[in-house]
Amino acid sequence: MEASDKQGFVDGVFHQVAARYDLMNDLMSGGLHRAWKDALVNTIAPPKAPVRPWRALDIAGGTGDIAFRVAEASGAPAEITILDINASMLDVARARAKERGLSDRIRIVEANAEKLPFESGTFDAATSAFGLRNVPDLAAALREAHRVLRPGSRLAVLEFSHVDVAGLDRLYDLYSFNVIPELGRAVVGEAEPYRYLVESIRRFPNQERFAAMLRTAGFERVTYRNLSGGIVAIHSGWKL
Numbered sequence: 001m002e003a004s005d006k007q008g009f010v011d012g013v014f015h016q017v018a019a020r021y022d023l024m025n026d027l028m029s030g031g032l033h034r035a036w037k038d039a040l041v042n043t044i045a046p047p048k049a050p051v052r053p054w055r056a057l058d059i060a061g062g063t064g065d066i067a068f069r070v071a072e073a074s075g076a077p078a079e080i081t082i083l084d085i086n087a088s089m090l091d092v093a094r095a096r097a098k099e100r101g102l103s104d105r106i107r108i109v110e111a112n113a114e115k116l117p118f119e120s121g122t123f124d125a126a127t128s129a130f131g132l133r134n135v136p137d138l139a140a141a142l143r144e145a146h147r148v149l150r151p152g153s154r155l156a157v158l159e160f161s162h163v164d165v166a167g168l169d170r171l172y173d174l175y176s177f178n179v180i181p182e183l184g185r186a187v188v189g190e191a192e193p194y195r196y197l198v199e200s201i202r203r204f205p206n207q208e209r210f211a212a213m214l215r216t217a218g219f220e221r222v223t224y225r226n227l228s229g230g231i232v233a234i235h236s237g238w239k240l
Ligand code: SAM
Pocket: 007, 010, 011, 014, 059, 060, 061, 062, 063, 064, 065, 066, 083, 084, 085, 086, 089, 111, 112, 113, 114, 128, 129, 130, 131, 132, 134, 135, 136
């Protein structure tokens, strides 16, 4: 698919799955995505009851899972911005923020991660979970994440990555290509969005290549750690 067609396709996928997105995550990962997301939030270590305003940005934040965790881990006056290009995903995020009593600390912004509508140096931390894989110009999104962070702050990214455990890779392929699209058909009524999910995981740069992309975007002290045998990895980079 041409990069120029990708965004329209991705938008269609997430409009289609938004209402069942959270349920599907639990079903596909057996609930594991919750532990992976907790690990991502621990990586940025949100301050408890910060003495000055503290701002975090969750890029491609979808239905809000990361932003809610960050908001709950830190006290007021922390403010968390969910940025996403998809209004259907953000509608779910808005409703969930209200249910959790977090509406006053969660800001919702509909925009493209490739061109963030914020001034340089605005945020004290940035996160992205399972989002950057979907952005057509990944390098631009990383440059933008770097630009909007203030010096001395960090980006942490949770993404599907490349399995590094012999045997697990074959099992994971079998599960991904056979079970996940069928789960999609049963729960969302369509297998196609979940075929896209599996294929986009295969195309995403592996751990070392993604670390190199973070460095190219300007991040320093770039590190990563694998979770669940490399099914996912958390990368971290600092703006110094
Ligand atoms: N971060 C959430 C989570 O972990 O549950 C949502 C991840 S969901 C798999 C991917 C999200 O990326 C979708 O909400 C989609 O709308 C968003 N997205 C895709 N392209 C984007 C872009 N160019 N800019 C911002 N968000 C984008």
